[in-house]
Amino acid sequence: MSISYNALSGALAAQAALNTVSQNIANAQTKGYTRQGVLLQANAGDGSGLSPGNGVQVGSLLRFSDSYKSQQMWRAASDVGKHSQTQPYLTQLEKVMSDDKSSLSYGIDNFFKALNAAGVDPTSTPLRQQVITAADSMSQQFNSIFNVTANQMISVQQQRSAILPGLNESVAGIAKLNQQIIAVGANGSNTSALIDQREQLIDSVASQVGVEVLNNADGTATVSLKSGQPLVVGNLSGTLAFDTTSGVQQLNLTFAQTTFKLDDTKVGGQLGGLANFQENTLKPLQQSIAEIADQMSAKVNAQLAAGFSAPGVPGTPLLVFNPASATGLLQLSSGFKTSDLAFSSDGTPGDSGNLQQLVAIKGQPITLTSLGNVLLGDADTQLVGKLGIDSQQNQAQLNTATTVRQQSEDDWKSTSAVNTDEEGINLIEFQNMYQANMKVIAVANTLFDATLKMFG
Template identity: 55%
Template sequence: MSIIQNALSGSLAAQAALNTASQNIANVMTPGYTRQGVLLAAAKPSQAGGLGAGDGVRVPSLIRFSDDYKTLQLWQAGSELGRREAVQPYLTQLEQVMGDEASSLNAGMDSFFGALNAASVEPTSSPLRRQIVTAADALAQRFNSLDQVLGQQRASINQQRLSSVAQINTLTAGIAALNREVAATRASGLNPSGLIDERDQKIDALAGLVGVQVVEQADGTRSVSLRGGQPLVVGMDAATLSAQGQPDGSQKLTLSFAKESFTLGTSGLGGPLGGLDEFEQKILQPLRESVRDMAGELSSRFNAQLAAGFAADGSAGAPLFSFDATSAGGLLQVDTTLSADDLGFSSNASQPGNSDNLLALIALKQQPVSVGSLGNVLLGDAYTQLVGRLGMDSQQNQAALKTAETVRNQAQESWKSSSGVNSDEEAINLMQYQQMYQANMKVVAVANQLFDSTLAMLG
């Protein structure tokens, strides 16, 4: 009967292989599906003596064609891509706003100082003086509009961060639940491949939000942590991430796990969460502070110079600008009801037509001022340098984004080469295992014929 037992074991092995191939083919278009195969091993002979060829074939387990290194590379590439993608829309918007003539501070500055130059020809002209007040108000509105855009970007980043935190918490809870199912499935002797695929997809989505480190455990669960080592998922337990608003408008990230809480640093998070933080800390906030420094320097220096001069009636020059970075109405304001004759253009109280102080006001454009991220620069050059630096940051991020896209695509192709389903390969497997099954059934038929012949001889 050993010939029949061998053939039956072969047919059962062929059936298992055909079932596996059919599962692969059914999931050829399923995202994240990892192909499977059968592991065949020759059964040792149970009969004594040298004529025992063996007891057929056995299938110890199914093979899951997964390369942990390639999977890790895929997750790391996704994290870097998310980091660059999250930042670029903000950089592009700032480039468009700051380069637009309608909102450019350079254009407003040129118009304002152009009005001052025009008035220097005839300092006593009320229309020319009024034009200065109008140009000053237009310049102030440009400062306020740009500051508002920068403030709106920060608010948008805070909202996007809150959304990312909520998604991270949902994913970590899902990964922990799948860890529990994978461990239970393995313990019961069932195949957990589908659960592992689902868990890997959630880890990939998590890596697309924040940089992670993943460690495989002996029971089949996976522990996930941030790059800094703070735990996100350990076994069947998940951490909770939260973002709290601070008085200065920033947000503080806190990670709670079990009874411990960790305040996360402001760098090295990776993914969109890290990219947004880097953009806010290194580009957006310094830029906003620089714009405010420009407005403050313009206001203080211009008002101080006006106070040193005399109005048309011989009184001290009145201030033109008022600066308050905390004002809801705008950081730079101009009193449009200010009488143009109150501007202190003269350096001599008894000579209304004197323009010496007006010339000193015009010269302020070429005087150095202290501007946040730039240091000491000429007032007239500060905005140009800010736009130039922003352009460089945007170009660098665009180049890094293209690289990240290429790396991610390559990582996906590399993963598919090991874990993806190849329709042609599965078609060949179907034919081979079909032939294997038919051959084993032929062996059963031959064994039956031999058995019948033996009975006929004995009869």
């Protein structure tokens, strides 16, 4: 009977292998599917020294997975998420601020050109009107660009808030799958499909925040932020939320009734990239635009106040700076007229002493938080240059991260993805194995029948 038993065990093992091959081929195009295999083990003999063995058995189902390659893929996903979310904002700012007709430099230059032109005839009403028109146009350009940054601020905050529901759902899903994997594994069933689902959720989370993943002996995965705070431990999951009670978005993580305050500029992924852009690019740029408007309007108004629009009539403010308004950051003084321009230094009609001092303001220094001391005429150019560098660096980092992600995916596929050519070969080999064992069973039956006839 050992012949029949050996052949039967071989046929059953081949059948198990064919089932595994068919599962692989069926899921050749399934995203995130990890190919499987069977580990065949020879059964030892009865110890008599005359038995070659007791057939074969399926020792275990194999899941072809490399933890290192998965970790590399998740780290790359975080880098791609970080840089891809900020690039559209940087590109828009760079385009708007460097445009020949809508930049701050264009408006400032035209204003001071109008002042220069008025020096030909300081009493000319058309030339004076040109100064007021240029001042109004400059104010509108300040307001327009500042409004772009204000809209981006709103968009970034909304985008950050929109990420959290899906992120929290994925984190909870990982914890639920941990629990299912333990339960299914305890029954001796295959958990590969559940692990695939969990790894796809981890990949999704990794694109939104940077994570560290630890695979445990019981089959569960522990997921934490780069800074160490836990997101998933066993069947427990954390929840990320923004607290706005202080007037700003404070990112908090609540896990097991403990709340951690997070620096969201350092959490990585899409969430960290957006926060880093908001804090280190957008807010400083907004502040710099406001500082240029504030200091320039103060200098112009102060110089007008030092001159006279008519004998004994001191100048009045031309510009009004309003930091509380996104659409009216800089405006003309209400009711300001051409006759209010104090070009004279002593009140004498036709004198342009104070006008020359106004023209000289363009070459005076101002102080910007992001740049330090710069000349008023160069301030916007330097802001645009810094923005261009930031955009180019981010684009270069995005290109690198995208390449690394593609390479890490290819590395993962080389180990875990289904190769239909390889599976086709396995299909033929295990089919031959099955048929050969069935022939052995047929021979064993023939021998058994012949033995019975000998005693018939």
